[in-house]
């Protein structure tokens with residue numbers, strides 16, 4: 030099968046097209062013919078070797094952890110999915126580094142899968158799992174956002190931020206967010222009550238007494254400063270230090286846990302029109318396409334998701 034791999038850590042020129050053996054399925058896995066995948070910042074961070082200690086992979090490494098496609102093979106112990114099902118998932122990150130989604134076929138454990146609703150295209154579906162599940166888990170489970178809460182989503186125009194704003198609005202929160210000017214209209218159209226241009230205004234000058242902060246940009250002190258005394262902050266972009274953890278406020282970091290059931294819930298919100306998928310740009314699964322997508326992600330101003338069309 031065709032795949033884009035890295036054979037060592039480094040810049041985008043290390044992303045190379047190769048032919049790989051098809052993945053061999055475990056009993057609890059399905060093989061998905063990949064129609065679309067997406068790029069997340071973890072991809073270029075991994076390419077640069079920032080995750081070396083967490084994942085001591087062997088080369089060549091297949092990056093990419095979003096998949097939308099059709100099941101073509103099922104393991105013996107798979108009970109809830111069958112050949113021909115259209116699915117989407119954030120697959121596990123395997124210890125050997127060979128199982129990413131920049132490939133024509135991806136093996137996925139059954140419990141990470143959700144059926145793709147027919148109303149959602151493969152490209153939109155590929156944009157959802159990693160970023161959408163992160164937003165869902167932080168807003169719903171970790172920050173426990175409820176109707177009437179005042180919530181700040183730092184980095185509202187990013188892949189995660191866009192989902193987070195819409196999920197928090199769906200729960201009935203008042204949502205403030207930060208973004209560059211060119212993204213304000215989009216964020217308001219998706220429900221944000223207040224959009225702050227972080228280039229010009231410090232959030233501490235305009236917001237206070239917030240119940241929850243979702244930090245996607247590693248600005249923990251800024252977030253803590255606007256929280257009410259028992260407010261909650263979750264960061265996905267940094268690590269709270271001892272002083273921050275000692276605050277009277279609830280401060281923690283979060284690492285996404287792939288979860289097929291929650292992905293199904295998110296799919297339902299999209300079908301119901303409560304959450305919209307925003308795609309920044311589409312690329313082909315070629316060396317050039319994936320390199321360009323990495324470049325765009327690494328520049329830090331993607332507006333929504335970068336999607337790779339595989340089939």
Ligand SMILES: NC(=O)c1ccc[n+]([C@@H]2O[C@H](COP(=O)([O-])OP(=O)(O)OC[C@H]3O[C@@H](n4cnc5c(N)ncnc54)[C@H](OP(=O)(O)O)[C@@H]3O)[C@@H](O)[C@H]2O)c1
Nearest residue numbers: 070163184186187188189208209265283284285329330331
């Ligand atoms: N822990 C986890 O499980 C987990 C999961 C997913 C992501 N992450 C991490 O979370 C971060 C965000 O991920 P993502 O997928 O949303 O990234 P992304 O899509 O690449 O984010 C790009 C957005 O960030 C905004 N931005 C950049 N600097 C900003 C700042 N100082 N203030 C406000 N907005 C800023 C840009 O907005 P403008 O163009 O408007 O300036 C742009 O729209 C990354 O560091 C990623 O690695 C962690």
